Amino acid sequence: MxxxxxxxxxxxxxxxxxxxxxxxxxxxxxxxxxxxxxxxxxxxxxxxxxxxxxxxxxxxxxxxxxxxxxxxxxxxxxxxxxxxxxxxxxxxxxxxxxxxxxxxxxxxxxxxxxxxxxxxPTIAVTEPESGGHVLGMRATARREGDTYVLNGRKVFVGNSHVGDLHGVVVRTGPGSRGLSAFLLESDRPGFSLAPQQPAMGLHGFSFGELVMEDVRVPAANLLGEEGDGVAVAYSSSVLYGRANLTAVSLGIHRALVEETTAFAAARSLYGRPLAELDSVKQKLGRMQSSLMTAEAVAYHAVDLLDRGLPCDAELMNAKLVGVESSLDSARLAMEIHAACGLFTDRPIERFVRDAHHIYAPAGTSDVQRLRLAEVALGVAKGAQWSVRFGGGTELAAA
Known part of the structure; x- marks a missing residue:
């Protein structure tokens, strides 16, 4: 347990x-x-x-x-x-x-x-020029009878090149109520993928670019009502994006600790295992403490979500703590491995590269801190998505 x-x-x-x-x-x-x-x-x-x-x-x-x-x-x-x-x-x-x-x-x-x-399935919100600023997006959907015609580009889409069904948020009108979400099958005429670009880490995963050129989708593919696009984007990011990325960070973090402790126990320096050196023990202790803290924060947040309790702030904090602590442990792991950590015969350099990929999606650490500051000041805006869409489950209650 x-x-x-x-x-x-x-x-x-x-x-x-x-x-x-x-x-x-x-x-x-x-x-x-x-x-x-x-x-x-x-x-x-x-x-x-x-x-x-x-x-x-x-x-x-x-x-x-x-x-x-x-x-x-x-x-x-x-x-x-x-x-x-x-x-x-x-x-x-x-x-x-x-x-x-x-x-x-x-x-x-x-x-x-x-x-x-x-x-x-995927969700596609980010655009080349507006980045994570949802209200700045320019991709459009135009109603024509019983269909919508979609045009524009989406970038950094997770599972871009393996996805079958893309949830795209596009502009159907002006302002915050002018964004709507659609289900877009990957085999529709006019839809294409830009070539996948090699990235620093997460090799085997795709987070690329979708291109929509006069793509027609039936009106039945509209998610919710016209104007629900902001809610689709924000709720998915808060409830799923932050929690999910926290989980990825936690897995990478656990791998960093396991690999580094095994390395320190097996490698000798001056006739003694590295793990017997107090300086190395200090670093391993910091890594273990960070892992335990990240785990507790992550599990607490999603447990609240499963129980339908308010936890938007806890989910933000879980992503912040998870990402920052995994990056701190990655640095400590490299310090313990020293030059050995730079070569690909050991997985530590892969863990370090992968850990950096979790920083930006669903809000950087600076974004999480700003939102948490708003919570502290009592000026946080918007719906508590965790209350609206959280709830108990059979397994969680077992």
Missing amino acids: YGGFTTERHERLRARVRAFAEAEARPRIPEMEATRTVHHELSRLIARQGWIGVTIDRAYGGMGAGHLAKTITIEELARVSGAMGAMVQASQLGVAKIAHFGSEQQKRTWLPAIARGDCL
Whole structure:
């Protein structure tokens, strides 16, 4: 059990995901690192385990297991492969938009397919010129009879090159009520992908660019109502994005601690194992303390979310603590490994590269601090998405 938050069923899920990650993901890491491109086969294999549907209600074929179970799943995959942890977390963002804003017909059409692993969803908000400023986006949707015509570009889209169903937020009018969200199938005419660009880390995962040139989608593909685009974007980021990325950081963080302690125990200096040196013990102690703190903060936040309690601030803090502590531990890990950590025969340099990829999505640490300052000052704005869309689950309550 972890801090009293998890049940035996959670731990059985952890063991199942960990065994899968060791058997299926770890052997493929050299290939992913060498090619530095999306790994379609492993992404689909993970999806077929049913883990993309961990938060999908059982009525739609999902596990109905909740956010803590989702956190454990992503964490255990990321402990072995940050890329595959990122793949699942990005798919979960795609789940959120349908689960919370989809019509009954949209839910019955797409959620069972996602839960089976037949469909990988994404969410596409960020644009080249506006970045994370949602209200600055320029991609558009124009109504023509029973269809909408979509034009524009989206960048840094998680699962861009493996996704089947993209949730795009585009402009249908002026101002904050002029943004709307649509389901966009990847095989529609006029839709294309820019070539995948090699990145520093998360090799095997894709976060690329979508191009829409007069793409026609039926009006039935509108998520919610016209004007719901801001709510789709913000709620997905707060409830899923921050929690999911925290889970990826936690998995990478755990890998950093495990690999570094094993290295320190096995490597000798001046006739003694590194782990016996007080200076090294100090660093290992700081890493272990940071990991335990990040874990407690993350599990506490998603436990509140599963229980339907207000936790928007806790989710922000979990992302902030998770990312910053993993980066601190990455630096300490490199200090302990010294020159040995610079070579690719050891995984530590991969963990360090992957850890940096979690900093920007769903808000940088500076953004989280600004929002938390607003909480402290009592001037925080907007809905408590955790109250609106949180709630208990069978597994969380078990």
